[in-house]
Amino acid sequence: MSTRVELHRLDAVVVGGGGAGLAAAVYLARQPGIRTGVISKLYPTRSHTGTAQGGVGAALGNCDPEGDSWEWHMFDTVKGSDYLADQDAVEILCREAIEVVYELEHMGLPFSRTVDGRIAQRRFGGHALNFGEKPSRRACYAADRTGHMILQTLYQQCIRQNVEFYDEYQVVDLLVEENCCKGVVAIEIATGVLHVFQAKAVLFATGGWGRMFEITSNAVTLTGDAPALVWRRGLPLEDMEFFQIHPTGIYKLGILITEGVRGEGGVLRNSEGERFMEVYAPTMKDLASRDVVSRAIYLEVKQGRGIGGKAYVNLDATHLGRELIEEKLPDVADFCRTYIGIDPAIDPMPVQPTAHYAMGGLPTDPDGRLLADADGSIVDGLYAAGECACVSVHGANRLGTNSLLDLLVFGRRAGLHMGVFAAGSDYAALPDDPTGPAIEALERIRNGKGDRAVVIRDEMQAAMTEHVSVFREEPGLAEAVAKIEELRQRFRGVKIDDTSEKFNLDLVEAFELGCLLDCAYATATAARNRTESRGAHYREDFQGRNDQEWLKHTFQKLREGDKVEFSYRQATITRFEPKERVY
Amino acid sequence: MRVRFDIKRYDPEKDEAPYFQNYEVELGETDRVLDGLNEIRWRQDGTLTFRRSCEHGICGSDAMRINGRNRLACKTLIREVGRRVRIEPLLGFPVVRDLVVDQQRFFQDYRSVLPFLVNDDPPPPRERLQSPEARRRFDDTTKCILCAACTTACPSAWGNDSFLGPAAIVQAHRFIFDTRDHATVERLARLAGRCGVWACRTAYNCTMACPREIQVTRAIAEVKRAALLGGP
Ligand SMILES: Cc1cc2nc3c(=O)[nH]c(=O)nc-3n(C[C@H](O)[C@H](O)[C@H](O)COP(=O)(O)OP(=O)(O)OC[C@H]3O[C@@H](n4cnc5c(N)ncnc54)[C@H](O)[C@@H]3O)c2cc1C
Ligand code: SF4
Ligand code: FES
Numbered sequence A: 001m002s003t004r005v006e007l008h009r010l011d012a013v014v015v016g017g018g019g020a021g022l023a024a025a026v027y028l029a030r031q032p033g034i035r036t037g038v039i040s041k042l043y044p045t046r047s048h049t050g051t052a053q054g055g056v057g058a059a060l061g062n063c064d065p066e067g068d069s070w071e072w073h074m075f076d077t078v079k080g081s082d083y084l085a086d087q088d089a090v091e092i093l094c095r096e097a098i099e100v101v102y103e104l105e106h107m108g109l110p111f112s113r114t115v116d117g118r119i120a121q122r123r124f125g126g127h128a129l130n131f132g133e134k135p136s137r138r139a140c141y142a143a144d145r146t147g148h149m150i151l152q153t154l155y156q157q158c159i160r161q162n163v164e165f166y167d168e169y170q171v172v173d174l175l176v177e178e179n180c181c182k183g184v185v186a187i188e189i190a191t192g193v194l195h196v197f198q199a200k201a202v203l204f205a206t207g208g209w210g211r212m213f214e215i216t217s218n219a220v221t222l223t224g225d226a227p228a229l230v231w232r233r234g235l236p237l238e239d240m241e242f243f244q245i246h247p248t249g250i251y252k253l254g255i256l257i258t259e260g261v262r263g264e265g266g267v268l269r270n271s272e273g274e275r276f277m278e279v280y281a282p283t284m285k286d287l288a289s290r291d292v293v294s295r296a297i298y299l300e301v302k303q304g305r306g307i308g309g310k311a312y313v314n315l316d317a318t319h320l321g322r323e324l325i326e327e328k329l330p331d332v333a334d335f336c337r338t339y340i341g342i343d344p345a346i347d348p349m350p351v352q353p354t355a356h357y358a359m360g361g362l363p364t365d366p367d368g369r370l371l372a373d374a375d376g377s378i379v380d381g382l383y384a385a386g387e388c389a390c391v392s393v394h395g396a397n398r399l400g401t402n403s404l405l406d407l408l409v410f411g412r413r414a415g416l417h418m419g420v421f422a423a424g425s426d427y428a429a430l431p432d433d434p435t436g437p438a439i440e441a442l443e444r445i446r447n448g449k450g451d452r453a454v455v456i457r458d459e460m461q462a463a464m465t466e467h468v469s470v471f472r473e474e475p476g477l478a479e480a481v482a483k484i485e486e487l488r489q490r491f492r493g494v495k496i497d498d499t500s501e502k503f504n505l506d507l508v509e510a511f512e513l514g515c516l517l518d519c520a521y522a523t524a525t526a527a528r529n530r531t532e533s534r535g536a537h538y539r540e541d542f543q544g545r546n547d548q549e550w551l552k553h554t555f556q557k558l559r560e561g562d563k564v565e566f567s568y569r570q571a572t573i574t575r576f577e578p579k580e581r582v583y
Numbered sequence B: 001m002r003v004r005f006d007i008k009r010y011d012p013e014k015d016e017a018p019y020f021q022n023y024e025v026e027l028g029e030t031d032r033v034l035d036g037l038n039e040i041r042w043r044q045d046g047t048l049t050f051r052r053s054c055e056h057g058i059c060g061s062d063a064m065r066i067n068g069r070n071r072l073a074c075k076t077l078i079r080e081v082g083r084r085v086r087i088e089p090l091l092g093f094p095v096v097r098d099l100v101v102d103q104q105r106f107f108q109d110y111r112s113v114l115p116f117l118v119n120d121d122p123p124p125p126r127e128r129l130q131s132p133e134a135r136r137r138f139d140d141t142t143k144c145i146l147c148a149a150c151t152t153a154c155p156s157a158w159g160n161d162s163f164l165g166p167a168a169i170v171q172a173h174r175f176i177f178d179t180r181d182h183a184t185v186e187r188l189a190r191l192a193g194r195c196g197v198w199a200c201r202t203a204y205n206c207t208m209a210c211p212r213e214i215q216v217t218r219a220i221a222e223v224k225r226a227a228l229l230g231g232p
Helices: A019-029 A070-080 A087-107 A146-160 A225-232 A290-302 A322-328 A330-340 A402-423 A436-447 A453-467 A474-491 A505-529 B033-044 B104-112 B132-136 B155-159 B166-176 B184-192 B205-209 B216-229
Strands: A005-015 A036-040 A121-129 A134-140 A164-167 A169-177 A180-188 A194-204 A243-250 A267-269 A313-316 A349-358 A369-371 A378-384 A552-559 A563-570 B002-009 B019-026 B063-066 B069-072 B084-088 B095-097
Touching: A005 A019, A005 A180, A005 A402, A019 A036, A019 A146, A019 A402, A036 A169, A070 A087, A070 A121, A087 A146, A087 A402, A121 A290, A146 A402, A169 A194, A169 A225, A169 A378, A169 A436, A169 A505, A180 A436, A194 A402, A225 A378, A225 A505, A225 A552, A243 A290, A243 A330, A267 A290, A290 A313, A290 A349, A322 A330, A330 A349, A378 A402, A436 A505, A453 A474, A453 A505, A453 B033, A474 A505, A505 A552, A505 A563, B002 B033, B019 B033, B033 B084, B069 B205, B104 B166, B166 B184, B166 B216, B184 B216, B205 B216
Parallel strands: A005 A036, A005 A194, A036 A164, A180 A378, A194 A378, B002 B084
Antiparallel strands: A121 A134, A169 A180, A180 A194, A243 A349, A267 A313, A313 A349, A369 A378, A552 A563, B002 B019, B063 B069, B063 B084
16 A cells, blocks of 8 residues: 655645535635635535435525515424424524525526526425415425536636645545544545645535435445544434435436425326325325325335335326426436436336435534534534534424535535634644554455455345334344444455555445445434434334434444444424424 | 446556456346446456446546447446447546546636636625526536536547637536626637637537537537627
């Protein structure tokens, strides 16, 4: 292995070039005297934010005669979260939504437009007018490539502001001692050289970890690197049991069909042709929140009403007309033509639930600062934003359009805070041997003699899909935890073929599998620990929400010998007392 | 069915020259070429190297030459290519390893056309207004995912290192025809020379290569016209 190590010193380092990382970088770059670098394992424009289709939520009120208000948006978000979201943070999210969306427009984002030239908005699941009365048009969109346009626009602004990029560098270790962050270690993929980035402030914005599951809307590169690296350093993860399974992925492939299809009027039908969501959610119907719709699909399939007896239902958009589909949902139409050979203007789309979004992750305060503990103490200089962070604004279930919003609002807040923090502090001294642990971990992979990574990965995905998905219960969860423990042991001997320094994807992927195993372990143990049902976490053996005992966030730390230690933090309630949740 | 992959391989650290290596993979008609490459990498030969991420044609990582045409491996199904697939890296850029090419120049050219909205007027408290018709004017070019399939299919770009290439022009088009942008003159100045639109010989290869079905040649023609007229 290359023994060369390069050292960099930057005021602020952003790890991740997706929406969250770039939002932070744009606002960091606006602060004079702060040298910022963005480290990303992918070219930033290839980040998964680019695949987000449907829209970003903000109560602009451009398309409903009743107007809209951030308070209704806040209510929907809290209700969607099954009352677990922290309401102080949700208030920030929904109030600042309006400003960040206008700012994006000013930066050049090509939103679709209404006839009077305003930002166009469409319906989305769980978003309603007047505290749940009827569906609202709140999702601001750019056709069905809203995420692509957000990512492009932020990247363009970073270029304009001369942000430094370290493209195709993968962070493999976090340097943190006594709750003080000192920097990160990264491997330059093209050369295999290790780089130490010493920084006053570090932001993790590495996205999700849907690759724990077999069927997912997530890219192969969404492997939970940041949560894993932080967890290994003895710091906590929050609410990992809450993982969103989106109702409509393309059957067998998992490629997402945006909720925007239902927002535009598409409906779900079972083998009898029935619009079954009318039974499960009389008011919001197909636009009920995602946990509700995914469970409904599973139940339909279980009761024999899957199409042709298989594990999928139909998403019918044939009545919307070709013109609307080509204008507002062109990419969805393209996916259908390319991958399943159907035309959504003529044929219904075969869909099944697909693993989609991590509600949990790295616990932060509303400025993106990492929490060192459930008591709220802070890690100096360490931040997180975007899907890998848990503020928590999504609680037990995220509403559509609120993730793009989350990364804009909290990416910006983190960037602003980091700039001020970096301006007022010095570089902390690096640890004695900053690359030691990273080299050890990579060398172990290079010298492994056990299973191929793919074998371990397949077994992990099978266990998570079988036992830790939409429906969960004790014997299965125990089995999953035991399985992941075993796989973590086997991973210590994982074997790769490639011995090159240059562009060693074999090494990188094996490293990523290690991260996924950490995320899977945290998810399965937390799911087993929470003995109630809330939002996306549904226990067949503990049906029903239990606010008496469980209106609280899970914090979990990894201890010696793979022990997981739990503690809890009460959910913050400000405006909306928990109520029963009906759609 | 058994599909045979003939893949051009090259590791500058080890190999004197590129060579083809064959693999056989069991795949279905509706599997992607990328699924085949993954199968090879994961189960047969972990040294095979290529870029990929989203696996559904949106991130722009896996443009490569598939049976002689530039395509995304994740957007090409086995039924389109049959039982024998030849895979090579994109032309025109140095090979880093196997199917991975060095795209620095591509991104440099992209940066040189001011690929960002320039409008320093104080913004209104709400959105700037833009009619749906004005928005439609540049809709097509906002779809670009910077995959480089067009630029590396372009005979003018192969023959002329200083040509910015179709992708950079597509990016410029997206701003030139946006009513909110104020940098048209500067942008056109960069595109008007021999390194810009006039190097284009209308070969149409770019339009054929684009996995997002962008009318690249038309966009270039529109920029040519704007360059002659001094504005959109
Ligand atoms: C198909 C799909 C559709 C969606 N649609 C919507 C929608 O309509 N509305 C909505 O609100 N939300 C939507 N979401 C959710 C939302 O898009 C994502 O949650 C969000 O984009 C995540 O952004 P991010 O910046 O946190 O991460 P990403 O965009 O995933 O970026 C992660 C970045 O981290 C980098 N990285 C990762 N690990 C490392 C490492 N070790 N070292 C260096 N760099 C690293 C990667 O290179 C990448 O740049 C959708 C999600 C999917 C998958
Ligand atoms: S114009 Fe098309 S082919 Fe060219 S870079 Fe953009 S998406 Fe790729
Ligand atoms: S892997 Fe993203 S475009 Fe093919």
